Amino acid sequence: MAATVQAGRRPLRLAPNYWLFVLPALIVVLAVIVFPWAFTIWMSGNEWTLGSPRSFVGFANYLRLWADPRFWESLGHTLWYTLLSVVMPLILGTLAALIFDARFPWRGFLRGIFVMPMMATPVAIALVWTMMFHPQLGVLNYLLSLVGIPAQEWIFNPSTVIPSLVAVETWQWTPLVMLIVLGGLASLPRDPYESAEIDGANGWQKFYHLTLPMIAPFIMVAAIIRSIDALKSFDIIYAMTQGGPGTASETINIYLYNTAFAYYDIGYSSAMAIIFFVIIVALSLILLMLRQRLQWSEAEGK
Structure with missing residues (x-):
């Protein structure tokens, strides 16, 4: 009887006024996401400098990117900056999570102090660290002088500017990795550790064979978040160095900004934005695939 009733039912149809509720959200998505990207793709096929006529050039801007040594230099800076800005917070954040996972007095208070850098605005952070990096007046060189180390040029030297910027990025975002890994540590079962203790x-050995494999998915999540964030980093770099000295710290974001708003080459900067978006998507997909494979390996191990 129930099967007959179910078979006789007609599929539910949405009332005509349903689209009145969907339409505003659809318009917002089209206006905020779809249209800007469609317009950028269209502009990348044109040669247009503000103040001059626009002309369609097809893939000429993309071919120009291929032959542009400054673009490849900025890409190298971006990848090097991203690699360091991911690896350092992952190592230090995991170490901090292991420390704060232990029980000791004032643990909650110290956790709160540790995550405070995440709450500061990037421009304020950049201004403070720029003063700290000053070769003559900066506090960092003063501290180095106390232990007999000569003064460093930090962000004013092409060979040390990117590591110096990475130090600022690491200081700000290590707490994020710590919170993610700390959540993973809090969810670990106790049974494997008790068995390991019985085995001596x-x-x-407990960290390498138990803790690390079980928190690896959480570390991978932190790596994905940090990779995407570091790839599109702009504010701290621009506020501290503007891509200098020379072009030593010019990432793709800085080069794109200068091309669009200093040289007013809209078509070329649009092509650069499209290529940069493709790079971000490709790296994100690779990291997601690695995370998925890591989950499969963990499931097979169980």
Whole structure:
């Protein structure tokens, strides 16, 4: 009887006024997301400098990118900056999570102090660290002088500018990695550790064979978030160095900004934006595939 009733039912149809509720959200999505990207793709096929006539050139801007040494230099700076800005917070954030996972007095208060850099605005951070990096007046060189280390040029030297910027990025975003990994540590089961203790495993063996494999998915999530964020980093770099000295810290974001708003080459900067978006999507997909494979490996291990 129930099967007959179910078979006799007609599929539900949405009332005609349903689209009145969907239409505003659809308009917002089209206006904020779809139209800007469609317009950027269209502009990338044109040669247009503000103040001059626009002309369609097809893929000429993309071919120009291929032959542009400054673009490849900025791409190298971007990848090097991203690699360091991901690896350093992952190492230090995981170490901090292991420390704060232990029980000791004032643990909650110290956690709150540790995550405070995340709350500061990037421009304020850039201004403070720029003063700290000053070769003559900066506090960092003063601290180095106390232990007999000569003064460093930090962001004013092409060979040290990117590591110096990475130090600022690491200081700000290590707490994010710590919070993600700390959540993973809080969810770990206790049974494997009790079995390992019965078998006589020491602290390093428990960390390497139990803790690290079980928190690896959380570390991968942190790596994905940090990779995407570091790839599109702009505000701290621009506020501290504007891509200098020379072009030593000019990432794709800085080069794109200068091309669009200093040289007013809209068509070329649009092509650069499209290529940069493709790079971000490709790296994100690779990291997601690695995370998925990591989950499969963990499931097979169980």
